[in-house]
Amino acid sequence: MRLKSALAKTAFVLGLIGAQCVSALPAAAAQDTIRLVLTAQLTILDPILTSAISTRTYAYLVYDTLIAIDADGNFKPQMLEGWDVSDDGLTYTFTLRDGLSFSDGAPVVAEDAVASIKRWWEVDSFGKRLKAATASLESTGDSTFTLTLSRPFGHVIQALGKPSSVVPVIMPARIASATPSNKAVTEYIGSGPFVFDSENWTPGSKATFHKNDLYKPRSEPASGLAGGKDVKIETVEIVGIPDSSTQVAALQRGEVDYLQSVPQDFVPLMEADPNITVQNYTGTDQYIAGAVINHAIPPFDNPKVRRALQAIAIPAQFMAGLGLGEDQWTACKSVFMCGSPLGNDAGVADLPEGSVETAKKLLAESGYNGEPVTLLVASAVHDHNRLGLVLEGLMKEAGFNVTVTGGDWPTVAKMRWSKETTENGGWNIMPITWSGHDLASPFTNYAIVNNCTDAYPGWSCKPEITDLIAQFEEATAPDDQMALARKIQELTFEDVKFLILGQYSRSSAYRSDLKDFVNVVMPAMWSVHR
Known part of the structure; x- marks a missing residue:
């Protein structure tokens, strides 16, 4: 309770600071316009070209x-x-x-x-x-x-x-x-x-x-991403506001209508405001905080060094770094998300004990000799930045020689495709957040489905996983799918493809005069009206 009280006070102060900064924003939108602030900036307009x-x-x-x-x-x-x-x-x-x-x-x-x-x-x-x-x-x-x-x-x-x-x-x-x-x-x-x-x-x-006046919605009610997308507003604007406190102040002042992701520090402030509604999510509408590991270059081409990383994947510390309360996250380690049809506990018991001391021991046994490790962080993305700070601290405590690099999301999204050594601008590990919809299947889980390919940064390879995914293609019975998912998960942990740092609900918030929001993790602007 004392932690939540402290967070609320911090949020209040930061909100006041943000309010002073928000004067540069445009005047409040018209009644038939809804303004959105997304988690990351919109820079690419071809949905086939990016996973953003x-x-x-x-x-x-x-x-x-x-x-x-x-x-x-x-x-x-x-x-x-x-x-x-x-x-x-x-x-x-x-x-x-x-x-x-x-x-x-x-x-x-x-x-x-x-x-x-x-x-x-x-x-x-x-x-x-x-x-x-x-x-x-x-x-x-x-x-x-x-x-x-x-x-x-x-x-x-x-x-x-x-x-x-x-x-x-x-x-x-x-x-x-x-x-x-x-x-x-x-x-x-x-x-x-x-x-x-x-x-x-x-x-x-x-x-x-x-x-779109030419759009013909389905007749049934909207449900998730399906059903009748009956548009009731004239205009939607996506606006870029990089600073979290300025985003919150803009929402409070009615200069924007929706924040896709509210940093936890500000949630008590939002919940206390009668003009704002806070929206939370469950199951595959939640996120997994993780870290992508570059298997292509030293030192994480060595599985024993990667194993040491698993010991510092301590959800309580990373979720505290995000400012989350105990009711907003779980220590779930399923690579397919807890709460999804394929969420399971296979291989979890074989993971190393989560502690810095365990990481030190495993690192000493791995042959690691102080080689530089580059931590790539999208510092302008709130959750990535917070996760990166915790990861940097734990890695240094464990004995890794860590240097941090990065920038805004478009910069980091480009940098992560480099296979160069760290001396030539490459990277070794990168904090990330994934949507449950992305992880819930072997066909969509980035690191798993791209096993032994060049199609996703990290470039991990466990050939047995490719064989299991091929078997999954023909499996239609739920029991058969779960049995294969469990084997895939065990091998994923064995290969240390990526780190799972915690599963959590990230709140969104919107002006309370907006009605009939469809409860999905992305802002679905059909059905919404004032």
């Missing part, structure tokens, strides 16, 4: 998906009227619902869906697996297309409806077919509930979206 959560938020405003996941975790038709599956499970026939059109007025046809899927599956890990199991994908009319498998693949619907990066959004075939998957699109035409105002976009500062 800010770009995913943009994508769900501008584009739509064939299939979507509802609040109960069920996959539902979204742009589709439905689908049929042949008796042998190898042929899927999909039918688009009537009346769909893109924001430029062109009707959505099956060829748009086919071209978009083919662009998506060139880059997405789940999509690549679907592509490898596909014999053909072709339109069979304006509203129908068929996917024929060359072998059993029990996760077609989950692939096309995945809410995690990279999301298989639908864009016009003329754009999808003409733009290689490693090049950014230059037209931002979707069939989603909003239209992006590209002419007035200032990267990282302001992005504006207007209601």
